[in-house]
Amino acid sequence: MTVxxxxxxxxxxxxxPHGADQAEAIKAIRLRHPWRNVVAVVLMAxxxxxxxxxxxxxxxxxxxxxxxxxxxxxxxxAGYTILLTVxxxxxxxxxxxxxxxMRLSDNPVVKGIAWLYLWVFRGTPVYVxxxxxxxxxxxxxTIDVGIPFTEPWLxxxxxxxxxxxxxxxxxxxxxxxxxxxxxxxxxxxxVDKGQDEAATALGMxxxxxxxxxxxxxxxxxxxxxxxxxxxxxxxxxxxxxAIPFSLELYGRxxxxxxxxxxxxxxxxxxxxxxxxxxxILMVGQYFLEKRFSRGVGQARPEKTGTETGVITLKTGVIxxxxxxxxxxxxxxxxxxxxxx
Amino acid sequence: MMNAxxxxxxxxxxxxxxxxxxxxxxLKSISLSVPQGEVMCLVGPSGSGKSTFxxxxxxxxxxxxxxxxVDGVLVGYEERGxxxxxxxxxxxxxxxxxxxxxxQRFNLFPHMTALENIIEAPIRVNKVKKEAAIAHGRELLAxxxxxxxxxxxPAHLSGGQQQRVAIARALAMKPKLMLFDxxxxxxxxxxxxxxxxxxxxxxxxxxxxxxxxxEMGFAREVADQLVFMDGGVVVESGDPxxxxxxxxxxxxxxxxSKVL
Numbered sequence: 001m002t003v004x005x006x007x008x009x010x011x012x013x014x015x016x017p018h019g020a021d022q023a024e025a026i027k028a029i030r031l032r033h034p035w036r037n038v039v040a041v042v043l044m045a046x047x048x049x050x051x052x053x054x055x056x057x058x059x060x061x062x063x064x065x066x067x068x069x070x071x072x073x074x075x076x077x078a079g080y081t082i083l084l085t086v087x088x089x090x091x092x093x094x095x096x097x098x099x100x101x102m103r104l105s106d107n108p109v110v111k112g113i114a115w116l117y118l119w120v121f122r123g124t125p126v127y128v129x130x131x132x133x134x135x136x137x138x139x140x141x142t143i144d145v146g147i148p149f150t151e152p153w154l155x156x157x158x159x160x161x162x163x164x165x166x167x168x169x170x171x172x173x174x175x176x177x178x179x180x181x182x183x184x185x186x187x188x189x190x191v192d193k194g195q196d197e198a199a200t201a202l203g204m205x206x207x208x209x210x211x212x213x214x215x216x217x218x219x220x221x222x223x224x225x226x227x228x229x230x231x232x233x234x235x236x237x238x239x240x241x242a243i244p245f246s247l248e249l250y251g252r253x254x255x256x257x258x259x260x261x262x263x264x265x266x267x268x269x270x271x272x273x274x275x276x277x278x279x280i281l282m283v284g285q286y287f288l289e290k291r292f293s294r295g296v297g298q299a300r301p302e303k304t305g306t307e308t309g310v311i312t313l314k315t316g317v318i319x320x321x322x323x324x325x326x327x328x329x330x331x332x333x334x335x336x337x338x339x340x
Numbered sequence: 341m342m343n344a345x346x347x348x349x350x351x352x353x354x355x356x357x358x359x360x361x362x363x364x365x366x367l368k369s370i371s372l373s374v375p376q377g378e379v380m381c382l383v384g385p386s387g388s389g390k391s392t393f394x395x396x397x398x399x400x401x402x403x404x405x406x407x408x409x410v411d412g413v414l415v416g417y418e419e420r421g422x423x424x425x426x427x428x429x430x431x432x433x434x435x436x437x438x439x440x441x442x443x444q445r446f447n448l449f450p451h452m453t454a455l456e457n458i459i460e461a462p463i464r465v466n467k468v469k470k471e472a473a474i475a476h477g478r479e480l481l482a483x484x485x486x487x488x489x490x491x492x493x494p495a496h497l498s499g500g501q502q503q504r505v506a507i508a509r510a511l512a513m514k515p516k517l518m519l520f521d522x523x524x525x526x527x528x529x530x531x532x533x534x535x536x537x538x539x540x541x542x543x544x545x546x547x548x549x550x551x552x553x554x555e556m557g558f559a560r561e562v563a564d565q566l567v568f569m570d571g572g573v574v575v576e577s578g579d580p581x582x583x584x585x586x587x588x589x590x591x592x593x594x595x596x597s598k599v600l
Contacts, residue, residue: 194443202461205429
């Protein structure tokens with residue numbers, strides 16, 4: 001029996017999945033992709049050759065790699081890298097939200113200052129900024145509190161007040177906050193203006209509207225790029241040698257390598273740790289994105305009728321094709337919330 | 341549920357209200373009055389200024405000229421001596437609490453369930469206790485026929501259901517005036533009826549309402565007063581049967597011949 005004469009039913013709408021009149025499954029010869037296979041084999045071969053070669057190559061110094069990968073100083077440095085990342089991201093997010101709100105302000109001065117900040121901190125390389133922060137104590141040798149142009153009430157040596165570690169945090173945070181501000185601003189602008197209007201019409205204040213209505217919805221847009229920024233920040237911490245702060249992963253690896261006259265294995269050690277952290281962050285980001293993109297652009301029926309065979313799980317809904325018909329037009333609206 | 345003491349002060353009183361966006365004059369000296377407990381329907385072609393007028397009543401837009409007052413209180417301004425002072429955002433927000441507004445596109449908060457949408461403002465703005473707000477919210481959901489949908493998110497409700505939740509959300513603030521900005525224009529035809537039924541019920545309960553609508557049947561049945569606007573001016577107003585059945589102006593006739 002061929003496909004064509006399988007006897008089409010007169011009523012195609014009535015689907016009988018296991019009915020006798022169902023057409024035979026197509027058993028065609030699959031289209032071959034010979035070049036695809038060739039390329040794959042060549043790439044694999046090159047990779048294997050590279051690995052074999054690298055494992056035997058003297059310069060990589062694998063015995064030193066093995067010796068230092070779990071060295072106490074290295075794992076402590078990894079801790080510093082994490083601390084730098086976390087502290088600077090926290091400050092950057094707070095500053096970024098502030099700057100984003102300032103840029104959306106009606107006050108031209110507030111708006112202008114936020115713009116100026118972004119212009120400076122996005123317009124100069126982070127490495128150069130970090131060098132500047134390293135020279136902070138040279139430029140401002142004391143920090144004075146008091147009325148300008150009069151004798152200060154309090155005068156503190158800058159070096160006593162701010163450690164090199166915190167200069168690094170500040171340097172990274174101020175640079176990052178300029179990027180965070182743009183991410184947050186995009187998130188806020190992505191929220192439908194009607195939301196703001198509805199909240200206002202209900203008598204909610206600006207702050208209530210922001211915190212209860214706009215920001216929760218903006219989060220969906222803000223979270224994924226922020227995850228990228230965290231991963232990016234983790235790697236950018238290696239630039240704080242410019243300050244110079246050298247207790248983090250890259251700086252520490254360099255210091256050790258200078259002592260043992262063998263730079264390459266220590267670079268590999270540092271890279272391995274960076275890769276470990278970014279991998280963990282990437283997994284975390286995957287789950288965050290999944291959580292915050294829930295319901296966006298995909299219609300899920302509220303009713304879980306038994307006949308449609310919808311299985312409701314805690315994390316979402318697995319549905320059979322039949323369930324799609326239970327969805328109505330309006331349910332294509334995005335929703336960021338979980339639905340059980 | 342009728343107001344026990346219906347005062348003589350009109351709920352909404354507009355005296356030669358004008359509003360421009362740049363050089364575009366959207367409202368040209370609008371004067372009208374809505375007595376307490378009455379329903380006024382605003383009809384007219386799009387761009388005629390109906391929605392803008394509605395938004396002015398809630399101070400979502402600022403009035404440029406004339407006087408607009410709700411329940412005897414000037415909207416958005418305070419008159420001290422012979423000068424007008426613009427209200428602080430907090431005072432404007434206080435005025436809005438007493439005015440419920442329903443939007444064409446519902447504008448429900450998508451990250452909150454139906455019940456959460458309803459109790460949000462009473463709890464945050466009116467500082468109602470959560471339990472009391474929930475109890476009242478459930479009553480309101482029952483009133484709009486959605487008692488079993490309290491845990492549903494807006495995306496899982498039909499347009500008609502969303503709009504009914506939006507009405508319940510506005511009612512939760514116990515407003516003395518309800519504004520409807522084309523509440524059924526974004527709905528599929530078969531869903532229009534359920535929303536209009538809720539609105540009829542509300543009108544019967546004595547709520548003062550201003551409804552911008554294209555539903556002439558609803559206007560004829562429910563409105564105490566029908567106002568036809570075109571080009572930013574009130575062309576004709578009066579008893580809905582009169583205006584719809586026997587329009588005097590050419591522009592009214594032309595419009596009605598298209599929509600009826």
